[in-house]
Amino acid sequence: MNTNDTNSEKANFIDHLARRMTWPRFFFALGLIVFWTTIIFPFYWMVSSSFKTGEQMAGRAPVFVPTELRWDAYLELFDPSPEYTRYLWNHVWYRLLGGYNIQFDAPRERFQDFGVNVINSLFVAVPTALIAVILSMLGAYAVARLNFRGKDFLLNSILIIYLFPGILLIIPLFAMLSQLSQYVGVEVQDNLPVLIFTYLAQTLPVALYMLANYFRTIPDEIEQAALIDGCTRLGVIWRVTMPLAVPALVSVAIYTFMIAWNEFLYALVFLNDRFMFTMPIKINAIFNDPSPRMEVVMAASTVMSLPVMVLFLALERFLAEGLSAGGVKG
Template sequence: MTHTHRTATAARSAAAHLRRRGWERERVENVVFGALAWLMRAFLLVITVVPLVYLVALSARPLESLLADPLRILPTAAEATLDGYRRALAPMEEGGYDVGSFLLNSLFVGLGTVACALLFSVLGAYAVSRFHFPGKRTLGVLFLSVYLFPAVVIAIPLFVLFTGMGLRGSLVALVVIYLAQTVPVALFMLRNFFAGLPESIEEAAAIDGCGGLRTIRHVVLPLAVPALVATALYVFIVAWNEFLFALLFLLETRESWTASIGIALLDNQDVAPTVLLAASVVMTLPIAILFLFAQRVFAEGLTAGATKE
């Protein structure tokens, strides 16, 4: 009995030691990886926020102060000014550089591309994810194969084509080109989301008398809000920031310049650095605000989709 008791005690002691050792190892790992995670967050925050803060701060300083001390970030209360923004956004007739019209052109192109891309990609992705037809598996590869070729390869043929059609210098032509760039990825993103939706939901809608388009509008799209927002955000950023095709098709038509080429071409002229900084800020802020808005929409969309009856 004594020997058995000693053996059991030793076993319990060894087990307790192993538990303590495992718990200590787990605690050390949690502390180390937690610290590394916070360091990575801090690093990402610094490299993303600091340049933006530096850009905004420099745009609020007078030109003389900026040239005298370009390394100082924050302006003093006495020298802070919005003159760079006023000159950047004012029309040319008032001594400005008409960046406001460039922003409106970019907004038109971005929203037009988002609306058309979502329309085509929603219908196409739903068809690919629900219907069966020959070549279905290779269709996605064919759509994404457009990204095997650099944009400059198709730029010249498109330039010749749209020139012959009389669409050079038109924002509508730019929307068509951006659709060709964004619809394949948008279709791919939405197809994966639609494929994950249970078909029983659509079958229940069909029993209630909903047709195909009505089912998509009233059943599928409300559940797909997170995917739609992510897709729209991707398409809008591509259309807002694209430079090559905008420069190629709109260079000769100043009233059609988008913000990306307008600010770049102003940089080649005798324009004050504070004006260029202000123009860069007003071009960057819509994207930043859109990201903040998209985060809230993501949360609302996920919650609404999870509580659907």
């Protein structure tokens, strides 16, 4: 009797599910499963693997949930001691003011000194984003508002750089910078400002294109009224255009920040000193170690991913508006 009741309940549940499962709901559920397995699960695997042991990572059977949260991989990347904190502050001072470079004597045999690489990435990504926003804002305003011959051709031709892969442009760019360094007296390799320049060459075209299309959606009458009231062109940009273009400016800033934060190829070519490595190069060095520890690689990848995710989630509303308006050609 109990078996028959159980079978009846299963049959009723299947019939109820079949009646409710329409084709649109089926495809929605299928798309949701694909989304979770291709996007969310790899991120979960990266974060959970950073808390696993080396044995769990190397085992044949996959461990989906770590038995305990082990911080060994993160302790190999960072040292929680006050001495290491002072050492990192000294590295910040060294990057900002050109002070003395000191080394940290790690108490452990294996210590990656990943905090230095985080600081190097910040000193590359933040200036790249700020400079790209300022330059692209001025250039996009000129294209969108000023009348000069060939401005449409100029706006469209700057995107030609994206027809070529980055590896094709890196050789002539490196040769050009090497020739300029002989006259300026600046080393090309192991020089973070030079790396910032190369990132600007990659990000400025799209940033200018996005902002120019966004500026065209701003009514010209508002700026004309400000000019009649006595504002200069720079005053109009500062007092009128910039407040109205905040979503686009935020989108450009996050876009250029992510490019510089995650970029690998140009950093690999221009940086040779491990003390100058950005995070992608350091993660690659850990991965290619003769005795690689994948849990440390996953921990470093987690540290690298979290700031961009937090930045994206915090400024998501600006991104949605800025990208949608900037993507429509005016």
